[in-house]
Amino acid sequence: MPLGTEFYIKEGMISNDLRNVDTNKDGKLDHFYFSIWNQKLHAKEPLGNIRKITLRIDGEEIEPNRIYFVVRDQWFCIEQLPSISDVWWMLREEAQIYVKQDGGIKSGIHNVEIIMENQAFPFYSKGIRPAPTLNLQSEMRTV
């Protein structure tokens, strides 16, 4: 296992774009999303290793039940992620973070902060070990 404190290569890990979408094709925007690439040093892993995702848009925290992790067109509400052991996120594979929001997100530049707690080794002699945390931030433009 690698030494150090950072378990990912930060540069290029999230996109600079926010995209509004009409996922159910009813003519109304209902979600917006951005992309995230798996640049963790030990990249290939089950989604369950992602124990928690916190997302803030312009400083406001989004409720977990509105956030979806989408990989290979499979949608997972982030509250379910820790229990997923049979779907893997591959080395530098692109996934998307979707946020449910009627009307999408307002055009312009938004500050996006995503914090991902990742835990491959949950146990140790003292109990449950603290999770290494990935913290990404970007000014994203709607397109």
Added chain:
Amino acid sequence: MKATISVGMWSLKQYSLKGTKTFDEILETVAEINPDKHIDLMEDYVPCHSQTDMYELLQLKKRIESFGLVINSNWFYTDLIGRVHIQGFEYVVNDLKEYVIVVAALGAKFMNTPLDSALLPGMMYEEAYGLYIKIYEEIIPFAEEHNVIIGIDTGLSEEWCSPITALKLVKDIGSDYLTTTPDFEAWRTPTEDMPGVFIETPGSEEKTEALPLDVFKECLPYSPLMHAKFLTFDENGEEPNYPIAEMMALIKQSNREHTFVIEYEGWIPDINPHLDPAVETKKGIDLLKRYLG
């Protein structure tokens, strides 16, 4: 003592993570820098998890061989204790058997899997050790049937995970198909610049001392494969983080054949991410060649 040098994909993984080289370009790089033409794949590059794709696996083998490279070993990680706790003994054994099949299909000689697995809260060493013995007793006949040698990879780890435990397991099982894969990391003395903390295990006690060289010497007869972890090189091409000269002197006295898998790790964000991993990996190859003569 006959020695072969292999390049672990870990050494060049920064290219994949940053998207600066394709897999084929990385293979081309390995073929250029390693005169021995051996390569080691880690699971990130193998079509397994959660379902192994046999067609993709055979295509991968052909693709690697088309660069004149030989697949020496594969590396897979399973937290054996945690996995047994969560999914059960049979599940874990079947998982390991699948890895053996993957290695056999790729035509590689070794399957490496780290010892790293923390004791559950309240679990005693003896219980964990007994579980490992039980797992290997199930796996070894299968590995033998498919002519795959299992290497227990151990570096500077935590709690009970060290080459000492791996060595004890190998001696107790007593099969040529279960070997130790000592990582040079176990003989590194952490410094202020490079402390003994690891990304995946925050909160653990920091390691402050390298293992005695006697342990390295004791591992040699059981270590056809070794992980030559390199972190930095000085202006003379020496690796200042390990007692390399002493380790290589012991290796030269060894009676068995060894393959050294170079795991250059200086590319990680905490060390020297700005350096070209291929150039640094080549320094590792040159260092080993220089010492091995």
